Amino acid sequence: MSIATATPAIQVTGVTKTFSRPVERSARSRRRGAQSATEAITTGGDVFTALQDIDLSVGKGEFVSLVGASGCGKTTLLRMMSGLIARDSGEIRIDGRLVNGVPSKVGFVFQEPALLPWRSVHDNLAFALEYKQLPPDEREAVIEDKLKLTNLLEFRNSYPHQLSGGMQQRAGLARALATDPEVLFMDEPLSALDAFTRRRLQQEIASIIEASGATCVLVTHDVDEAVFFSDRIVVMGARPGRVTELIDVPFPRPRTQVELLGNPEAAQIRDRVLELVLGLG
Ligand SMILES: Nc1ncnc2c1ncn2[C@@H]1O[C@H](COP(=O)(O)OP(=O)(O)OP(=O)(O)O)[C@@H](O)[C@H]1O
Numbered sequence: 001m002s003i004a005t006a007t008p009a010i011q012v013t014g015v016t017k018t019f020s021r022p023v024e025r026s027a028r029s030r031r032r033g034a035q036s037a038t039e040a041i042t043t044g045g046d047v048f049t050a051l052q053d054i055d056l057s058v059g060k061g062e063f064v065s066l067v068g069a070s071g072c073g074k075t076t077l078l079r080m081m082s083g084l085i086a087r088d089s090g091e092i093r094i095d096g097r098l099v100n101g102v103p104s105k106v107g108f109v110f111q112e113p114a115l116l117p118w119r120s121v122h123d124n125l126a127f128a129l130e131y132k133q134l135p136p137d138e139r140e141a142v143i144e145d146k147l148k149l150t151n152l153l154e155f156r157n158s159y160p161h162q163l164s165g166g167m168q169q170r171a172g173l174a175r176a177l178a179t180d181p182e183v184l185f186m187d188e189p190l191s192a193l194d195a196f197t198r199r200r201l202q203q204e205i206a207s208i209i210e211a212s213g214a215t216c217v218l219v220t221h222d223v224d225e226a227v228f229f230s231d232r233i234v235v236m237g238a239r240p241g242r243v244t245e246l247i248d249v250p251f252p253r254p255r256t257q258v259e260l261l262g263n264p265e266a267a268q269i270r271d272r273v274l275e276l277v278l279g280l281g
Pocket residue numbers: 019020021050068069070071072073074075076077
């Protein structure tokens with residue numbers, strides 16, 4: 001069955017999101033005479049549209065990256081898709097089901113891996129699995145599998161502070177994968193790492209995700225990273241936040257950094273995305 005006829009993993013239809021700006025940041029509210037941030041918000045304050053009329057369909061197993069200038073609404077869109085925050089209007093479905101709250105089959109990887117510092121790597125994964133109430137041997141098998149996948153088996157008893165930044169991020173990924181998510185939401189997961197670690201982890205993560213078969217949505221500021229990972233790049237514009245262009249990345253996954261380096265088509269895609277993000281296209 002083709003992606004066009006199958007139920008999409010994620011379907012976003014006509015989604016809009018507004019926020020209230022605190023009065024301190026709003027000259028208009030000051031002119032209106034609002035006395036405090038609370039007053040501005042409760043009275044409507046200065047309402048601005050963060051995202052307007054977003055339509056987006058993500059196929060099962062597809063890897064999509066959201067890129068765009070700072071403040072164009074990438075994180076807001078990812079958070080709405082994953083049910084972390086509510087939309088004002090429109091519809092979001094994951095595997096055909098309306099999203100109202102975080103669905104059970106999704107996983108998250110954020111810029112900060114947010115591991116529990118008082119728990120070992122093993123116990124952080126065990127914590128993520130607690131709600132599943134698996135029999136102990138099954139739970140241990142899942143943990144071992146995910147630690148193996150992320151090359152952390154020998155660090156199973158280490159605590160987060162004993163790991164490098166890259167290892168912490170791998171532990172965060174292992175924890176996200178422990179519940180076998182059908183959709184993985186990643187918000188700048190590698191942006192806090194140095195360039196070399198980031199490259200190495202990109203390669204590792206690409207293979208891990210390929211093996212998991214999960215649908216992925218990634219927010220990134222790194223256009224090369226978007227080209228490396230994605231089947232499609234969603235370029236977003238600001239004021240109001242919207243989708244400006246969808247760009248296909250036609251190379252089979254998983255890819256290697258080396259094969260993309262000298263590839264003129266990859267360079268063309270990267271340049272097109274950059275032009276759009278910088279407002280030159
Ligand atoms: N809870 C909130 N309350 C008020 N405004 C918000 C809130 N969350 C986001 N915003 C605003 O919505 C807009 C979009 O924010 P968002 O974080 O989604 O953008 P982004 O594209 O992810 O930015 P960046 O690339 O800098 O992380 C910004 O103007 C931001 O200030």
